[in-house]
Amino acid sequence: xxxxxxxxxxxxxxxxxxxxxxxxxxxxxxxxxxxxxxxxxxxxxxxxxxxxxxxxxxxxxxxxxxxxxxxxxxxxxxxxxxxxxxxxxxxxxxxxxxxxxxxxxxxxxxxxxxxxxxxxxxxxxxxxxxxxxxxxxxxxxxxxxxxxxxxxxxxxxxxxxxxxxxxxxxxxxxxxxxxxxxxxxxxxxxxxxxxxxxxxxxxxxxxxxxxxxxxxxxxxxxxxxxxxxxxxxxxxxxxxxxxxxxxxxxxxxxxxxxxxxxxxxxxxxxxxxxxxxxxxxxxxxxxxxxxxxxxxxxxxxxxxxxxxxxxxxxxxxxxxxxxxxxxxxxxxxxxxxxxxxxxxxxxxxxxxxxxxxxxxxxxxxxxxxxxxxxxxxxxxxxxxxxxxxxxxxxxxxxxxxxxxxxxxxxxxxxxxxxxxxxxx
RNA sequence: GGAGGGGUGGCAGAGCGGUUGAUUGCGCCGGUCUUGAAAACCGGAAGGCCGAAAGGCCUCGUGAGUUCGAAUCUCACCCCCUCCGCCA
Numbered sequence: 001x002x003x004x005x006x007x008x009x010x011x012x013x014x015x016x017x018x019x020x021x022x023x024x025x026x027x028x029x030x031x032x033x034x035x036x037x038x039x040x041x042x043x044x045x046x047x048x049x050x051x052x053x054x055x056x057x058x059x060x061x062x063x064x065x066x067x068x069x070x071x072x073x074x075x076x077x078x079x080x081x082x083x084x085x086x087x088x089x090x091x092x093x094x095x096x097x098x099x100x101x102x103x104x105x106x107x108x109x110x111x112x113x114x115x116x117x118x119x120x121x122x123x124x125x126x127x128x129x130x131x132x133x134x135x136x137x138x139x140x141x142x143x144x145x146x147x148x149x150x151x152x153x154x155x156x157x158x159x160x161x162x163x164x165x166x167x168x169x170x171x172x173x174x175x176x177x178x179x180x181x182x183x184x185x186x187x188x189x190x191x192x193x194x195x196x197x198x199x200x201x202x203x204x205x206x207x208x209x210x211x212x213x214x215x216x217x218x219x220x221x222x223x224x225x226x227x228x229x230x231x232x233x234x235x236x237x238x239x240x241x242x243x244x245x246x247x248x249x250x251x252x253x254x255x256x257x258x259x260x261x262x263x264x265x266x267x268x269x270x271x272x273x274x275x276x277x278x279x280x281x282x283x284x285x286x287x288x289x290x291x292x293x294x295x296x297x298x299x300x301x302x303x304x305x306x307x308x309x310x311x312x313x314x315x316x317x318x319x320x321x322x323x324x325x326x327x328x329x330x331x332x333x334x335x336x337x338x339x340x341x342x343x344x345x346x347x348x349x350x351x352x353x354x355x356x357x358x359x360x361x362x363x364x365x366x367x368x369x370x371x372x373x374x375x376x377x378x379x380x381x382x383x384x385x386x387x388x389x390x391x392x393x394x395x396x397x398x399x400x401x402x403x404x405x406x407x408x409x410x411x412x413x414x415x416x417x418x419x420x421x422x423x424x
Numbered sequence: 425g426g427a428g429g430g431g432u433g434g435c436a437g438a439g440c441g442g443u444u445g446a447u448u449g450c451g452c453c454g455g456u457c458u459u460g461a462a463a464a465c466c467g468g469a470a471g472g473c474c475g476a477a478a479g480g481c482c483u484c485g486u487g488a489g490u491u492c493g494a495a496u497c498u499c500a501c502c503c504c505c506u507c508c509g510c511c512a
Binding site: 043044048050051053054056057058059070076077243244245369 | 434442452469471472473474475480481482492493
């Protein structure tokens with residue numbers, strides 16, 4: 001949520017920054033300002049009446065204690081009371097309207113973000129490793145079938161299309177990757193491991209800005225008013241919502257492995273083959289809660305923490321800085337990690353590392369007391385570290401051998417318990 | 425599913441119709457003392473909104489009600505906890 005004061009003071013600046021996203025959201029600013037002006041007018045009027053009531057009530061109290069008549073005063077207060085009720089209803093209505101509008105406006109891109117309409121304007125900031133030399137590489141679907149690593153047909157029996165059922169060595173590889181990543185981030189990168197619930201309340205989903213705008217993409221349990229979390233970002237970022245943290249407690253760094261649930265309503269055919277885009281997938285997520293002063297350094301280090309997974313697995317990847325038009329709703333700046341997929345002959349997004357600045361914390365009232373004793377909104381960041389199905393796919397494609405087996409990366413062998421994955 | 429208890433400032437915990445936006449303890453910040461720290465002592469600070477400012481307003485889970493006046497009384501809702509039952 002944007003700061004209403006910023007919108008009041010620099011509406012042109014806000015409009016201009018929003019326009020760089022290309023979503024047309026800048027037109028909402030006029031509406032917000034109109035409602036805000038109306039609300040403030042009503043609020044001021046309301047406060048004057050309340051002030052008057054307080055003054056008269058105090059006077060009544062004084063007179064009563066001296067046994068003096070108060071009928072006239074009481075009548076006046078009653079009259080003011082009626083006006084207050086009406087005006088209060090109005091300010092509440094306007095206030096709610098204003099908040100609803102603000103909740104649907106995306107974050108402002110950071111000044112450093114390249115301007116652009118679509119992914120073609122994204123900027124590759126670095127790449128690591130190189131593509132493996134493979135002649136006619138099989139893609140993960142073929143490899144998975146041959147080695148019986150997952151079974152999409154059987155998954156469909158259970159849950160419908162676009163679900164994965166890992167099997168045998170595939171299930172074990174998935175589990176090995178999870179443990180490998182969580183251990184790495186806890187032992188070497190200083191994150192605290194969390195194992196959160198997978199169902200979350202509506203207000204948490206609003207806090208991290210999946211709602212209200214993206215409700216059609218979410219799985220919800222109407223009966224219980226709960227949602228299946230689409231990413232552990234929701235749980236980890238909301239851990240401290242409605243709190244005032246001490247500055248000495250920051251930054252907080254969390255890592256969690258969780259399944260993630262996405263309806264992806266209307267997702268098109270592109271990039272959906274095999275296990276690349278599914279309704280449920282596992283992910284190891286990194287979240288940081290920081291002060292505003294350090295959040296951009298923390299974004300750099302968070303990205304590097306995620307990259308480290310790919311480096312240790314010796315997988316070629318590149319880091320892409322998203323342009324304004326490709327930025328997620330709440331993000332001010334994002335680096336995507338894209339791993340090389342020989343089978344797709346393309347790069348696959350396996351992580352999205354973003355700084356949300358105070359966009360989420362303003363929604364969820366997450367603050368810290370700074371060294372001057374002033375309460376300020378924290379900054380929040382998150383990134384996958386990493387998303388599993390795509391990492392899985394890239395891994396087996398990159399490590400496939402001429403004989404049809406898959407070699408297990410050295411660092412993963414202690415977790416997997418073998419050096420290769422062979423035919424049964 | 426059944427029965428009960430409770431939601432107050434960073435935390436714990438008083439207050440139960442009128443200078444109580446709130447006693448106190450812990451924690452926190454500043455100071456004195458100390459080589460430094462601890463202890464002790466003194467002092468400071470709830471959150472938010474409107475306003476250029478002066479100042480004003482709101483908030484004791486949320487909303488409505490009673491009242492001249494509500495943290496305090498009534499009702500509804502939300503949330504948390506305990507016990508019993510069922511269950512992994």
